[in-house]
């Protein structure tokens with residue numbers, strides 16, 4: 001912990017490991033499944049490593065979509081792995097999955113142990129994403145397939161303007177940077193993969209653009225987004241970055257946005273594929 005600009009800076013994971021946050025991750029994986037898994041193909045793989053598997057939410061989807069694979073999940077947090085063990089009790093008992101507490105920078109596996117790898121909303125939290133990608137490469141077989149998706153938080157555009165959301169979003173992203181993460185890692189990940197030695201690196205800007213043409217989808221995306229933003233509220237409040245007034249105003253702006261005839265939500269995460 002250190003002090004900067006009068007604020008406490010804590011290295012760690014911005015969303016925290018509360019039960020409510022773990023449930024949010026599960027709900028998020030179901031909501032975003034069509035986007036996250038479009039183009040992901042492990043139909044020729046047998047052993048897939050998932051880095052930063054959290055509570056096993058994406059692991060469950062991987063196992064359902066690709067019934068022949070074994071998934072090895074790793075996460076740096078014992079709390080996440082403990083919850084993932086509950087969520088994946090059946091595939092673990094069936095020998096289709098295994099979970100380990102491990103830092104992506106030091107994977108407890110021999111060279112060339114896997115023929116596939118997956119990461120989702122993880123690199124943004126790492127202080128050394130390059131080191132994790134190099135370590136990932138070490139444990140993959142030549143030709144192994146890698147798929148990933150990461151954030152690009154500066155791509156967010158809302159219309160009409162939402163000043164309270166923008167103020168809160170700035171604090172959210174500044175807090176993540178102060179923890180050593182990178183809320184704009186998405187646009188950099190193509191270079192990071194190439195420099196870590198991966199081949200056939202492909203990057204796709206996966207813009208999510210919602211407006212009143214599909215009112216229900218627009219409303220659902222804003223509800224999802226608000227839950228994401230509020231997931232870091234306890235940490236932002238504790239650090240003095242936001243106050244309850246800003247949070248109330250942010251909620252009012254989201255409510256107005258949903259019913260505004262010109263309302264727009266626009267955000268671009270980045271998707272990746274590569275080979276070892």
Ligand SMILES: C[S@@+](CC[C@H](N)C(=O)[O-])C[C@H]1O[C@@H](n2cnc3c(N)ncnc32)[C@H](O)[C@@H]1O
Nearest residue numbers: 052053054057075076077080103104120121125
């Ligand atoms: C936003 S969660 C995403 C979890 C999962 N991929 C999903 O989409 O549901 C990011 C996860 O990365 C984990 N993580 C952060 N730093 C890590 C590291 N150095 N090595 C492994 N996991 C890490 C966190 O503990 C957290 O569970």
